[in-house]
Amino acid sequence: MLISVKNLCKEYDNEGIVTRALCGVTFDIADGEFVSIMGPSGSGKSTLMQLLGFLDRPTDGEYFFQGKDTKNFSDDDLAFLRNQKIGFVFQSFNLLPRTTVFENVELPLLYDERKESRGLLNRKVHDALRSVNLENRISNFSNQLSGGEQQRVAIARALVNDPALILADEPTGNLDSKNGLQIMRILQRLNNDGHTIVMVTHETYTSEHAKRIIQMLDGKVENDYLVKKRRIADGEEELLK
Amino acid sequence: MAAKFRSFLTILGIVIGIASVIIIMAIGTSAQELILDQVRGVGSNLIGVLPGASEESGPPASALGVVITTLKYDDMKALLQKNNVPNVVDGTAYISGNDTVQYEGIDKNYTFQGTTASYINVENAEIESGRFFTKEEETSLARLAVLGSEVAADLFGEGDAVGKKIKISDQSFEVIGIFKKRGSTAFSNQDTTVFMPLFTAQKIMLGVDYLNFIRLKVDSEDNIDRAKADVTITLRDQHGIKKEADDDFSVRDQKAGLDAIENVTGAIKYFLVAIAAISLMVGGVGIMNTMLISVNQRIREVGLRKAIGAKNSAILFQFLIESVVVTLIGGAVGILGGVAISALAALIIQKLGYHWPFIVTFSSIFLAVFISAGIGIFFGIYPARKAAKLNITEALRYE
Numbered sequence: 001m002l003i004s005v006k007n008l009c010k011e012y013d014n015e016g017i018v019t020r021a022l023c024g025v026t027f028d029i030a031d032g033e034f035v036s037i038m039g040p041s042g043s044g045k046s047t048l049m050q051l052l053g054f055l056d057r058p059t060d061g062e063y064f065f066q067g068k069d070t071k072n073f074s075d076d077d078l079a080f081l082r083n084q085k086i087g088f089v090f091q092s093f094n095l096l097p098r099t100t101v102f103e104n105v106e107l108p109l110l111y112d113e114r115k116e117s118r119g120l121l122n123r124k125v126h127d128a129l130r131s132v133n134l135e136n137r138i139s140n141f142s143n144q145l146s147g148g149e150q151q152r153v154a155i156a157r158a159l160v161n162d163p164a165l166i167l168a169d170e171p172t173g174n175l176d177s178k179n180g181l182q183i184m185r186i187l188q189r190l191n192n193d194g195h196t197i198v199m200v201t202h203e204t205y206t207s208e209h210a211k212r213i214i215q216m217l218d219g220k221v222e223n224d225y226l227v228k229k230r231r232i233a234d235g236e237e238e239l240l241k
Numbered sequence: 242m243a244a245k246f247r248s249f250l251t252i253l254g255i256v257i258g259i260a261s262v263i264i265i266m267a268i269g270t271s272a273q274e275l276i277l278d279q280v281r282g283v284g285s286n287l288i289g290v291l292p293g294a295s296e297e298s299g300p301p302a303s304a305l306g307v308v309i310t311t312l313k314y315d316d317m318k319a320l321l322q323k324n325n326v327p328n329v330v331d332g333t334a335y336i337s338g339n340d341t342v343q344y345e346g347i348d349k350n351y352t353f354q355g356t357t358a359s360y361i362n363v364e365n366a367e368i369e370s371g372r373f374f375t376k377e378e379e380t381s382l383a384r385l386a387v388l389g390s391e392v393a394a395d396l397f398g399e400g401d402a403v404g405k406k407i408k409i410s411d412q413s414f415e416v417i418g419i420f421k422k423r424g425s426t427a428f429s430n431q432d433t434t435v436f437m438p439l440f441t442a443q444k445i446m447l448g449v450d451y452l453n454f455i456r457l458k459v460d461s462e463d464n465i466d467r468a469k470a471d472v473t474i475t476l477r478d479q480h481g482i483k484k485e486a487d488d489d490f491s492v493r494d495q496k497a498g499l500d501a502i503e504n505v506t507g508a509i510k511y512f513l514v515a516i517a518a519i520s521l522m523v524g525g526v527g528i529m530n531t532m533l534i535s536v537n538q539r540i541r542e543v544g545l546r547k548a549i550g551a552k553n554s555a556i557l558f559q560f561l562i563e564s565v566v567v568t569l570i571g572g573a574v575g576i577l578g579g580v581a582i583s584a585l586a587a588l589i590i591q592k593l594g595y596h597w598p599f600i601v602t603f604s605s606i607f608l609a610v611f612i613s614a615g616i617g618i619f620f621g622i623y624p625a626r627k628a629a630k631l632n633i634t635e636a637l638r639y640e
Contacts, residue, residue: 055548055633076552085552090637094545111550157549 003029014108021047022219034191036207039216049200052168054078087158091170093150095142105156128156148179152180168199183208185233250483251531252571254524259575259609266605267583269510289493290455303615310451326471328464332457333359336448339409344396353435355442371403379438386414387436390422525616532624545635557629564621572613
């Protein structure tokens, strides 16, 4: 099992006022799954995503990643996991401005302490950009790209370390429907190639591109089910027109 | 654009600080050399004998204006005898005063110096025209004068002075020689002094029989200490002194004086450097301010870098290296600017006629590089730690 969480809780202590964002969350995610975490704002889906991505630590509960309990991992251990095992795609892209597409995609490799050869790094960056179809933009500055292209660069950056898990936080939230669809198509293709994807979204339409939906409400899992009539992004352009 | 201008101002603070350290070190060292050179110009194989006892470290009583009359011409003669002080090769005595000198309506006050024929040899003085007085003339009460170059110029202009009669305090003197221009040394200025035979000065001008001091030339610098001991024994014998505590004279060599001057000028130099270092501290605060702004503007970037696997230490180093690079650039420009300004200053001062060496020591450059890197680390560490400790989820949400 890739991910196994049991009774996961997260409370925020803001100057003495404790807010419970998440409590008693339990589920498993296997390799190769494509899961949507759905829910209205305030349901705890973003907090859950941050915990799954080791951006934050739970206040209670257990999180097994690839069979290992992560409770006693140090900050550096978690940084290593984020670098090697997880690729992040954010709603607002989070590319470095005034920096080329190549350098943005290369960034996670620079924090990889294995220090691989320059040639291998170059090949990895090219491969990642090819899989989002942006090789031709490799020397452009990130701020010269359209929103859809920027998000594809962000996906390439998430892919470049060949992570065990891709976490996408509202990846289509800042995009129009056409570009959003293109992102969904890339994510579905990556999933078909064997990547495990967990995507946070509040749109039912977007969530139905996943194979499974975990429905959150008030910090708890309200529903957890397989998508019966899964949307396939390839071929949906017709619907948009 | 605003960021670039801010970086420029930040670097400027370091540039000014480092440049002032370099300039002050260079000018301080040069000034020190200038002063030491003047003292050394008197000659490093000389020992002085002054009337009155004194502590080795403090100034002799006679230097403080107390008139002590214990040192006599006979003392000098005794000191020049080979069996008393074998290492002394020559020596001369001094008695000085002040009086008006007149020539064809020109009426000016000058220092006059009564001395012996050996003055030329002991002081390495050079005669421009005419001659210096002889051994016989030093005790003959002859009214002869040898003029410093400025005195001659004041009284006679371009004209020839040798053979002319001048009046010193109503006594008529014959000018027999003119000194070459020498420039001032630490103790006196030969150029503005009128020289006359020792006895003439003592008996005719001043009506005294004592000496201000005696200067002895030793055969070698290495024998200074032995000669000083011999001088002390001889003078105790001359004055009938039994115990050291009763000494009524002091024997000095230049080394002690040089050391004292070096200590004082060195202290002044480092005091000035310390003041310049304060401007570096101000520059350092500028670095910290700029780095804090830089961290604040890049909170999201820091969040992203940490999210994709940058360890806290990697973020810390990223910002620390940035501040060190900024200060080192400032340091490099400051060193270049400082060296250039010191060179320019040396050039101007040399044009003014001083023997001013242009000295930029390796240690001052090393110090400057070391200080600027140190400032980069010291003032960069707080902003860098702040960046490294940012909470990832808050940093990613930061607008």
